[in-house]
Amino acid sequence: MHPYRVAAVESAGVAMSDQGFSGNLPSLLVVDDDPVFTEVLARAMERKGYSVQLAHDVASALDIAEQESPEFAVVDLKMPGGSGLLLVQRLRELDQHTRIVVLTGYASIATAVEAIKLGATHYLTKPADAEAIIEAFWQDSGKVDVPVGEARPSVDRLEWEYIQKVLNDCDGNVSATARSLGMHRRTLQRKLQKRPVRR
Numbered sequence: 001m002h003p004y005r006v007a008a009v010e011s012a013g014v015a016m017s018d019q020g021f022s023g024n025l026p027s028l029l030v031v032d033d034d035p036v037f038t039e040v041l042a043r044a045m046e047r048k049g050y051s052v053q054l055a056h057d058v059a060s061a062l063d064i065a066e067q068e069s070p071e072f073a074v075v076d077l078k079m080p081g082g083s084g085l086l087l088v089q090r091l092r093e094l095d096q097h098t099r100i101v102v103l104t105g106y107a108s109i110a111t112a113v114e115a116i117k118l119g120a121t122h123y124l125t126k127p128a129d130a131e132a133i134i135e136a137f138w139q140d141s142g143k144v145d146v147p148v149g150e151a152r153p154s155v156d157r158l159e160w161e162y163i164q165k166v167l168n169d170c171d172g173n174v175s176a177t178a179r180s181l182g183m184h185r186r187t188l189q190r191k192l193q194k195r196p197v198r199r
Helices: 003-011 035-047 058-067 084-094 109-117 130-137 155-169 174-181 185-193
Strands: 027-031 051-055 072-076 099-104 122-125
Touching: 027 035, 027 058, 027 084, 035 051, 035 130, 051 058, 058 084, 072 084, 084 099, 084 109, 084 155, 099 130, 109 122, 109 155, 122 130, 155 174, 155 185, 174 185
Parallel strands: 027 051, 027 072, 072 099, 099 122
Antiparallel strands: none
């Protein structure tokens, strides 16, 4: 039985053993620089029937994916060593069938569009639990009943999102990004390290 079917059955809350299914568990790569979050999510996803591998930065995630491309991936947007958008792009280059959910604490339409254009299946804001992530793996179309938010993003958050887009356009090269933005490299590095205030 194909692992995608196993995950589909699990996402519906049906135990594989109840259906007489056997075979390999679907592979899941969880990438986030928060070790507590990744451990908690990994345990929850293992209980849901996934075989989970963890990474805490883009380089480590690529090392894992290049050895064996995962069928599913959960990718945080902001991590050391490059944007999660870069990882989304590379995962899709390795295997166009990988289903990717991007997680971020800084929701913006611009970044959501970029993530989807680069190959993400769906986009969720933190905190997101295992059930929401599994549902997002299989969501191939939008929902018309999602409430429209009234809150406007802060200036800091908009700036951070724009910097991430330019960084992605420059293939993660900080010096090239700084030149493109007309900014000193050290100033850009400070802005990349500073988490914008959520609203």
